[in-house]
Amino acid sequence: MPDVRVLPAGAVVAVAAGESLMAAAQRQGWFWPTVCGGNCDCGTCWVVVEDGAGHAPAMEANERATLAKGMKANEPRVRLACQLKVSGPMVVTRRSVKAPTREGETA
Amino acid sequence: MAVTEEPRAQAQQPEARRPPPPTRPIDPQRYTTREFARLEFERMWSRTWQLACLDTDIPEPGDFYEYVVGDWSIVVLRAPDGSLRAFHNVCGHRGRRIKTGCGNSDQLQCPYHLWSWDLDGKLKHVPERETYCEFADEDAALQPVLVDQWQHWVFVNLDPNAPPLMDYLGELPELLAPYRLDRQYKWSSRSTRVKGNWKAMVDAFNEAYHARGIHPESVTFINYADYEVRLLGDHSMMVIPFGMPDTESVPMVPDYQEMMDAMEWSFAAFGEDTALVDFLRMCHLEPGQELRELMIPLMRGGMAQSNIDVEALDDSQLVDDWHFYFFPNVIINNFSFGYWLFRFLPDPDDPNYSTCDMWYFHRVPDTLETLPPPEPHVVIPEGESCGAVMDQDLGNVPVQQAGLRSGAARGMRLSSLEARIAHMHDVIDRYLTGD
Numbered sequence: 001m002p003d004v005r006v007l008p009a010g011a012v013v014a015v016a017a018g019e020s021l022m023a024a025a026q027r028q029g030w031f032w033p034t035v036c037g038g039n040c041d042c043g044t045c046w047v048v049v050e051d052g053a054g055h056a057p058a059m060e061a062n063e064r065a066t067l068a069k070g071m072k073a074n075e076p077r078v079r080l081a082c083q084l085k086v087s088g089p090m091v092v093t094r095r096s097v098k099a100p101t102r103e104g105e106t107a
Numbered sequence: 108m109a110v111t112e113e114p115r116a117q118a119q120q121p122e123a124r125r126p127p128p129p130t131r132p133i134d135p136q137r138y139t140t141r142e143f144a145r146l147e148f149e150r151m152w153s154r155t156w157q158l159a160c161l162d163t164d165i166p167e168p169g170d171f172y173e174y175v176v177g178d179w180s181i182v183v184l185r186a187p188d189g190s191l192r193a194f195h196n197v198c199g200h201r202g203r204r205i206k207t208g209c210g211n212s213d214q215l216q217c218p219y220h221l222w223s224w225d226l227d228g229k230l231k232h233v234p235e236r237e238t239y240c241e242f243a244d245e246d247a248a249l250q251p252v253l254v255d256q257w258q259h260w261v262f263v264n265l266d267p268n269a270p271p272l273m274d275y276l277g278e279l280p281e282l283l284a285p286y287r288l289d290r291q292y293k294w295s296s297r298s299t300r301v302k303g304n305w306k307a308m309v310d311a312f313n314e315a316y317h318a319r320g321i322h323p324e325s326v327t328f329i330n331y332a333d334y335e336v337r338l339l340g341d342h343s344m345m346v347i348p349f350g351m352p353d354t355e356s357v358p359m360v361p362d363y364q365e366m367m368d369a370m371e372w373s374f375a376a377f378g379e380d381t382a383l384v385d386f387l388r389m390c391h392l393e394p395g396q397e398l399r400e401l402m403i404p405l406m407r408g409g410m411a412q413s414n415i416d417v418e419a420l421d422d423s424q425l426v427d428d429w430h431f432y433f434f435p436n437v438i439i440n441n442f443s444f445g446y447w448l449f450r451f452l453p454d455p456d457d458p459n460y461s462t463c464d465m466w467y468f469h470r471v472p473d474t475l476e477t478l479p480p481p482e483p484h485v486v487i488p489e490g491e492s493c494g495a496v497m498d499q500d501l502g503n504v505p506v507q508q509a510g511l512r513s514g515a516a517r518g519m520r521l522s523s524l525e526a527r528i529a530h531m532h533d534v535i536d537r538y539l540t541g542d
Contacts, residue, residue: 035323035356042323069499071324071372095362 002055002086006030006047007093015086021047022081025097033096038082043070045081052090053077125336129529132518135511137532138304144458148177151435151538154266155341156275158437158450159183161259161293162191163481164209169226172209174263177455181252181263182206182215186226193254193263194228199247215249224249258288259478277340279431283441285419286429287470291445293481295378295467300489303504305436305461306531307511308451311500312438313527315347315430319356321499324369326353327361328398329428336526341434341534343527349427350399363392376495377447377467383409399426406443414472417443432527434534445469459508463501465493 001014004021015024022032022045036042043066049056056079063083072078081094137143159174160183171184173196180196182205196204198217205217205224214231216223223231228249233239253264255272257280262272273280301308311317315331332355335346352361371384383405390401403422410417417425425443432438440447445468454460471478492498510516521529536542 031359033357033361035319035326041320044323044326069495069502071369071495073495096359096365098359098362100359 002088002090004052004086004090004092006097007050007091008095009097009099011097011099018085020082021084021086021090021092025081029100031096031098031100032081033094034082036082040066040080040083043067043072043080046070046072046078047081047084047092047094048075049077049079050091050093052086052088055086055088055090057085057087059083125523126338126526126530128523129521129526131529132520133529133532134518135516137535138307138508138511139458141458144304144453146539147453147535150541151535152176152179152265152453154264154269154538155435156255156262156264156269156272157435158260158433159193159254159263160209160261161481162256162261163259163292163478165191165261166480167211169211169213170209171206171212171215172261173204173206176452179265180204181265183254183261183263184215184226191254191256191261192227193252194224194249195252197250198222199224199230199249200233205249222247258283259291260288275341276433277342279339279342279433282339282344282429283431285424286441286443286446287419288446288468290473290478291468291470292478293466294445294469294479295465296482296484297487297493298462298464298484299487299491299493299501301461301463301501301504302459302489303461303508304458304511305451305453307504307508308449308461308463309432309436309438309531310525310528311504311507312430312440312449313343313345313432313531314525315345316522316524317503319353321503322373322496325373326356327366328352328370328373330354331356334524336523338526338530343432343434343530345430345527346423347428347430348399348423350402351397360392364388366398373496376497378494379445402426410443414474415444415470416473432531434531443470459512463493465497 001016004013004015006013011025011030013021013025013028015021020038022034022038025032032045034042034045040062063080066080067073067078157176159181160172164172165183165185168185168187171182174181174183181193182196183191183193186192196206198205198219200217200220200222203217203219205215214223214225220234222233225231228251230244230247253267253269255262257272257276315334318331319326328350330348330351331353337344367384367388371381374381386405387401392398403426406425407417420443429441431441436451438449448466450464452462487493493501
């Protein structure tokens, strides 16, 4: 189960086989920005792949199309976390990934 | 696990002010059939006030502007006495359209056999007139069309018995008065053909409910939940709060830098100056503070520095999108710094197509006596980019139109957030049934 490190939060997300990075992060309690919930529709779950791009699957047409109409169009290192099923370790950046606050604690 | 950020506090929303949810589903065939389009032309387009051009498009005597809707072409012009005139752009001889597009001329001359008319529509010259049976000049005069003006907007109405324009506009002039549309000039003018019925285009702009799906970048700085909707006679409006995240889809305080990136991208996609974002990037949000609290003083200060008096605008009018619909086919996304006007024109032959005009305006400094001239119009080929955010809408509507055409589309079920769409259909029906 490869680990994906998410900067700058420092999240280390263990991604199961066949699981997307976003789904794995959510399962492990991290907040991940999304509007469509992981259907490759909104493009808001994007990440910048810093290292380990070779462990990402080739981009499929629907991911390409969603990226093309959003604010990360034409940025070569950007992938959608809801589509990112990794085969090995990776480092990505996404500032909006955050740990949710536990009840009774403050930021 | 590190605790880094608190969930968003539920924003204090004003009490929702919206009409009740519409009860009747909207028949998709209203968007797809030639029969319905024919009824619209015969009974609605023939009787409504329509924005034809700006007075600044035709400032000098002899300036003319052709407005085309359906099979009608109307030439709007500036007469020698400075008044506005409008005529059916149809030759009194053999019916050819006389003028195309815009320009300046001291007469209206048909290119076919060179008959000509004065700018007041009177027959001026018929080559070899002695070869005709005798006829009265009046019988070959250009046919006048009602024309009137509000602010810089020039309207025409094909119905000679139409109510006065100001009666038709109702509350809109008063609601828009603080924005000083008289002090705004058209800095961008474009149009493109869209594979979608004109009403599908109106609908795509007349609710903000679609924004999570179609403009998801903007959810960090625009609150699309629970927005205000008002029906205003034949027209309508909504207020979309800017400078705060969407309470439905953004459960955590957004990352400030990414929020700024999204805001900059969205405004740049309309060709807007993003200096405000540059200033906002130098700020930060305190816990519990909304972005709009930073925007309000920055915008007031920036406007004052630019010699633009916005004292008449309250904080919501300053920051939010006060969005107006002028029935049947004009929408403005209205901001304190300017407005984006969209005009949707039905294709004369095919209900599956329309033309989308995009006119963008900026408020000018109060110290500037004369508005700059409007920018020349640019036609963008169908399918080519009109700016990334517009492309999201223009790419969506043809896919909706395809579904509506399939015969499998159900009656459109509309929420109170979409009440303006139902209202538009009610108004259309009033025209179609003659009530």
